Amino acid sequence: MVTILIFAVLSLVGFGFFAWNISKVRSNILLGKEIDRTDNRSDRWKTMLLVAFGQKKMFTRPIPALLHLCLYVAFVITQIELIEIIADGLTGNHRMFHDALGGFYTFMISFIEILSVLAFIATVAFLARRNLLKLPRLNMKELAGWPAKDANLILIAEITLICFIFMMNGADEVLYSQGKSHLEGQGSLGFSISSFVGPMLFGSVSESGLHLIERIGWWGHILMVFGFLNYLPYSKHFHIVLAFPNTWYSNLEKKGKFTNMASVTAEVKLMMDPTADPYAAAPADAEPQRFGAKDVTDLTWKNLLDAYTCTECGRCTSSCPANQTGKLLSPRKIMMDTRDRLVEVGEGIRKNGKDFNDGKSLIGDYITAEEIWACTSCNACVQECPVNIDPLSIIVDLRRYLVMEESKMPSELAGMVTNIENNGAPWQFSPADRLNWRDEN
Amino acid sequence: MAEMMAQGETPDILFWVGCSGSFDDRAKKITKAVVKILNKCDVKFAVLGTEESCTGDPAKRAGNEFTFQMQAMMNIQVLDGYEVKKIVTACPHCFNTLKNEYPELGGNYEVIHHTQLIQGLINDGKLGVEGGVYKGKKITFHDPCYLGRANDVYEAPRELIEKLDAELIEMKRCKTNGLCCGAGGAQMFKEAEKGNKEINVERTEDALETNANIIATGCPFCNTMMTDGVKNFNKEGEIQVLDVAELIANAADL
Numbered sequence: 001m002v003t004i005l006i007f008a009v010l011s012l013v014g015f016g017f018f019a020w021n022i023s024k025v026r027s028n029i030l031l032g033k034e035i036d037r038t039d040n041r042s043d044r045w046k047t048m049l050l051v052a053f054g055q056k057k058m059f060t061r062p063i064p065a066l067l068h069l070c071l072y073v074a075f076v077i078t079q080i081e082l083i084e085i086i087a088d089g090l091t092g093n094h095r096m097f098h099d100a101l102g103g104f105y106t107f108m109i110s111f112i113e114i115l116s117v118l119a120f121i122a123t124v125a126f127l128a129r130r131n132l133l134k135l136p137r138l139n140m141k142e143l144a145g146w147p148a149k150d151a152n153l154i155l156i157a158e159i160t161l162i163c164f165i166f167m168m169n170g171a172d173e174v175l176y177s178q179g180k181s182h183l184e185g186q187g188s189l190g191f192s193i194s195s196f197v198g199p200m201l202f203g204s205v206s207e208s209g210l211h212l213i214e215r216i217g218w219w220g221h222i223l224m225v226f227g228f229l230n231y232l233p234y235s236k237h238f239h240i241v242l243a244f245p246n247t248w249y250s251n252l253e254k255k256g257k258f259t260n261m262a263s264v265t266a267e268v269k270l271m272m273d274p275t276a277d278p279y280a281a282a283p284a285d286a287e288p289q290r291f292g293a294k295d296v297t298d299l300t301w302k303n304l305l306d307a308y309t310c311t312e313c314g315r316c317t318s319s320c321p322a323n324q325t326g327k328l329l330s331p332r333k334i335m336m337d338t339r340d341r342l343v344e345v346g347e348g349i350r351k352n353g354k355d356f357n358d359g360k361s362l363i364g365d366y367i368t369a370e371e372i373w374a375c376t377s378c379n380a381c382v383q384e385c386p387v388n389i390d391p392l393s394i395i396v397d398l399r400r401y402l403v404m405e406e407s408k409m410p411s412e413l414a415g416m417v418t419n420i421e422n423n424g425a426p427w428q429f430s431p432a433d434r435l436n437w438r439d440e441n
Numbered sequence: 442m443a444e445m446m447a448q449g450e451t452p453d454i455l456f457w458v459g460c461s462g463s464f465d466d467r468a469k470k471i472t473k474a475v476v477k478i479l480n481k482c483d484v485k486f487a488v489l490g491t492e493e494s495c496t497g498d499p500a501k502r503a504g505n506e507f508t509f510q511m512q513a514m515m516n517i518q519v520l521d522g523y524e525v526k527k528i529v530t531a532c533p534h535c536f537n538t539l540k541n542e543y544p545e546l547g548g549n550y551e552v553i554h555h556t557q558l559i560q561g562l563i564n565d566g567k568l569g570v571e572g573g574v575y576k577g578k579k580i581t582f583h584d585p586c587y588l589g590r591a592n593d594v595y596e597a598p599r600e601l602i603e604k605l606d607a608e609l610i611e612m613k614r615c616k617t618n619g620l621c622c623g624a625g626g627a628q629m630f631k632e633a634e635k636g637n638k639e640i641n642v643e644r645t646e647d648a649l650e651t652n653a654n655i656i657a658t659g660c661p662f663c664n665t666m667m668t669d670g671v672k673n674f675n676k677e678g679e680i681q682v683l684d685v686a687e688l689i690a691n692a693a694d695l
Contacts, residue, residue, distance in 0.1 A: 060618070256591025257541035261506045265546065268510040292504065321621040321644075326637030374634040377502050377626030378586040383617050399504030412631035413503045420508055424494030425460040426630055435490040437462070437469040 007089035007222075014226030021233040025308060028346035032301030037249040044248045047388070052247040057386040061315070064129075067122040071158070074119035075240070077112055081165070085222050094182035095172075110192035113169065117193055120162045127155050137314035142333040147236065147312055154237045161224050168217030170198030171210045180207050239311035243387040246309040249302055250388040255379045258396055263289045292400025295361040296342045299397060306389040307339035316381035316391055322374040329374040331381035331391035337366035338394060363398045372398050373410055442487040442523050452487035454558075455525045457539065459532040460495050461661035467668065468661035474690035475531050475555050481695055482567040486529075492519055496538040503627040510546060513538075517548035531555040531686060533587035533660045534625075540592070554588055556597040556659050556685050563604060573692040575605040580688070581612055581653040583644065583667060584619035585660035598659045598685045605692050607655075612647040620644050622658075622666035629662050645670025649680065656682045 037044075050056045055072065058065040084097050098105050130138045130151060143151075172181055173194045179186035188195050202210060232238045270276045293299050296307075316331035317323050323330050341362045348356040363369070375395045382390050402408045416426045424431045445452055456475065461468035479486050497512030520528075528550050530536045540552035562568045580602050588594045595616045602609045614620045623633065623640030633639060645667060648656045656671070658664045661684075668682045683691075 254537075254541050254592050256537035256587050258501060260542065260545040261510075264506040264510050268507065268514055271511070272514055291506070319618075321623060321640045322634070322636070324620075324638075325633075325640050325643055327634045329634075370634055373631075374636075375626050376586070376621045376623060376628050376640065378621035379590040380586075380619075380621065383590050396502075396504065400506060401504075403504035404506065409503065409505075410631045413627055416627065416630040417500050417503065417505050417508050420495045420497065420500055420512060424512075425464060426495060426499050427460065427464060429460075429464040431491055431494065434458070434463045434493055435488070437458075437472050440469065 001092070004090065004092045010222075010226065011086065011089070014229060018229050018233075021230065024346065024350075025233050025238075028342050029301050029304045029308065031297050031342070031346065031349070032299050032304040033297075035300040035302055037251075037302060040252055043252055044250070047250050047252070048244055048248040051250070051386070051388055052243040055386070057384075057388075060384070064313075067125050070115070070118040070122040071126075074112070074115035077115055078165075080108060081112055082222075082225060085218065089222065098183055106190040109169065110190070113165075113191055113193035116162050116165055120159065123155050123158045123162070127152065130155075137318040140314065140317065140330065140332075142330055142336060143312065143314075147336070150235050150237075151312070153231075154235065157224060157228055157231075161221060161228070164217045164221040164224060166194055166197055166217070167213050168221060169194035171202050171205075171214035171217060173198035174202045174205070175207070175210050175214065178207070180210075236310065236312045239309050239387060242305065242309040246305055247388050249305065251302075251390055251393075255382055259393065261291070261400070263291065290401065291404035292402070293394070293397035294363055294401045294405070296338055296345055298401070299338070299362075299394060303338065303390070303394050303397075304342055306391075306394075307335050307342060309387055310335040310339065310389055311387075312336060313386070315384040315386065316389070319380040319384045321376055321378060321380065327371075327374040328368065329371045331395075334367060334371070334391045334394055335389060338362060341366050363401060367398060369402060369408065372402075442489050442492065445487045446523060450485075451524070453485045454487075454527045454529050455520070455523075456486050456488050457496075457528050457530040457532075457535050458488055458493060459530060459535045459661070461665075462531055463493070465661060465665070467664060471531055471661060471664070471684040471686055474684065474686040474695075475529075477690045477695040478559055478562070478568065478686060478693070481693065482562045484562070487523075489519065489523075494519075496535045498534040498538040499627045499630060501538070501542070502625070503630075509542075513543055513546045513548065517543060517546060520548060520550065525550055527551045527553070529553050529555055529558045531659075531661070531684070533585040533591070534662065537587045537591050554592075554594060554597065554659065556588075556601055557594065559686065559689055560597045560600055563601070568689075568693060570604045570689055570692050571606070573605070573694060575607045575655070575688060575692050578605075578607045578655060579610050579651070579653040580605070580607045580655045580657050581610050581648055581651045582615070582657045582659075582685075583612070583622065583648065583663055584616060585658065585663050586619070586621050586625050588659055589619055590617060598657065601685050601689055602657055605688060610651040610653050612651055614647055620647060622660075622663040622670075624662035624666045629665075639670075639673075641666035641670040642673050645674060649674060649676065654680060655688070656680060657685050657688060658682065659685050 055069060058068055084095065087096050088094060129135050169191050173189050173191060175181040176183060176189050177187065202213060205213065232241065290298055296304060312332055314332050320329060320331055348358055372395045377392060379392060382392050419426050419428055423429060458472055462472040494516055495512055496516065497509035500512065501509035528539055530539065533554060536552055536554045539550060563570060582598055582602060584595065599609060620643065621640060622644050648667065656667050658667060664682055664684060671677055671680055671682060
């Protein structure tokens with residue numbers, strides 16, 4: 001009874017804290033500007049199914065895709081065993097589904113165990129890729145410090161989780177073979193891996209020792225799950241949840257189409273309309289609009305959702321032509337900076353109210369002008385992202401702010417724009433010469 | 442266009458030449474190749490000539506939405522004035538802007554890239570191309586970002602190259618995975634930021650690795666960047682940079 005109570009309280013705290021964190025993340029994301037991403041629902045479901053659930057875009061790089069698939073499938077399927085653990089914990093039963101499901105139970109746990117072994121191998125491979133093989137995209141300077149630690153912590157936590165599963169199942173196998181399990185009967189539970197690994201590891205352990213190992217496995221597993229769940233909102237690993245909504249809300253337009261700024265259209269129409277009253281005052285309740293994005297609150301909520309979804313895999317950066325040729329720009333860093341700044345602004349607003357101002361901004365304090373001017377807008381980063389994150393739209397909005405609010409841009413670009421305005425071409429040619437090609441040889 | 446209108450004629454398609462195609466000496470050759478093909482196929486087309494103006498693409502990519510929208514609105518007035526329905530352009534940047542970014546400002550036209558138009562002409566039997574000068578040559582195609590990733594047009598230019606009886610060799614990075622030439626996003630008009638290499642040099646290395654005789658492109662900016670890249674390696678004698686339209690026009694002996 002006491003253990004049931006402890007378990008119930010633990011679950012409540014575990015899920016409650018997670019819900020509280022989710023609501024914080026949600027309110028941070030909603031600090032972004034409105035954008036409609038609810039049209040074409042059937043396309044959205046399809047995109048989510050293919051890209052997030054089906055991991056379609058991962059497979060442009062087959063080795064990490066395969067390793068990731070092992071982890072992903074194991075993670076998804078293991079949830080069935082987790083449901084049993086929670087049900088057992090709340091009712092004080094032992095392997096509730098065992099008798100109810102019969103042979104299917106054995107098959108299911110066996111399947112989970114095989115996947116867990118694959119996931120174990122994948123996790124070790126991932127650790128090796130990061131720390132021994134030192135893959136360039138996993139060892140760039142923006143990952144120094146916390147991001148690198150975060151990545152390793154997640155992988156170690158996954159290994160620990162898998163170990164706890166095998167402690168639990170392995171000890172139970174040995175107990176069952178001795179007829180001392182909480183389950184009725186004697187023999188083998190028939191679990192694919194632990195029926196071998198159990199006797200090998202724990203064959204000589206005493207009965208009380210076995211029960212202890214089984215409980216450590218069981219409690220360890222569920223404690224790790226609650227811990228992991230609540231670690232997510234503070235970690236890059238949040239993608240396991242957000243990949244799904246993020247792909248649902250994907251940009252379904254052609255990648256070359258940049259957003260139209262309606263605020264500018266209004267101004268331009270005013271300029272081109274001979275009957276417009278140039279002295280007309282804006283309505284008193286009109287909020288002054290900023291052109292482009294200076295800080296995270298000027299971005300759209302989808303940009304902010306992107307930032308939380310990013311798992312820092314670096315495919316964007318490794319495919320970025322500017323980054324490959326040694327420029328400062330890294331699309332991954334753009335996403336990480338956006339998220340870090342959003343967390344900071346969100347905390348500030350919660351503590352100090354809506355008008356919070358710490359004198360800092362995304363452009364300048366986090367992302368430098370040099371970074372965003374290095375972008376060729378080639379869309380390689382957008383194409384590469386396995387969860388449809390769009391770093392380019394943030395870069396463009398930051399440029400818009402620099403150009404239209406602060407008139408800061410590389411001088412050649414100022415000249416280029418002047419040329420367009422004066423003679424309708426980015427170079428200094430007379431519009432009268434536009435047809436010269438016709439008569440030249 | 443004005444002359445055609447004055448004669449009471451309506452063209453089937455407007456050829457949007459673009460700033461490069463109008464003013465850049467190298468790109469003018471691409472313009473002429475497109476015109477030769479259009480004339481050969483008796484396509485009733487017009488150009489705006491001195492009434493054409495920048496689409497505003499580089500301004501928009503550079504973050505100057507004001508200049509972009511001013512250009513767009515003026516161009517839309519001109520295009521609508523001539524009741525233009527269909528536009529072909531030899532520049533993926535003009536193509537992308539006219540096709541994707543003009544509709545929200547009231548400019549709705551059917552916009553195609555010149556490689557798509559030529560593909561249609563050949564498929565309809567209006568233009569016959571038989572290898573000719575390019576038979577057996579090795580050609581690699583550099584995907585312009587604003588044609589490929591930005592608008593998912595990958596096959597039209599490749600089909601045209603295959604019509605030449607030439608061997609199409611892909612670079613290690615191609616199609617969705619293609620590497621930018623370095624000119625997009627208004628980079629064409631400025632010096633690159635500090636780094637350890639120019640992007641066009643990196644891309645030219647990809648092209649040279651294929652041992653192709655010709656680098657084909659479908660964008661005047663890419664053409665400039667790749668041409669400069671080839672010069673950087675002093676390979677002008679071994680590898681040519683040509684637009685797909687030029688390949689077709691030359692092969693058809695136009």
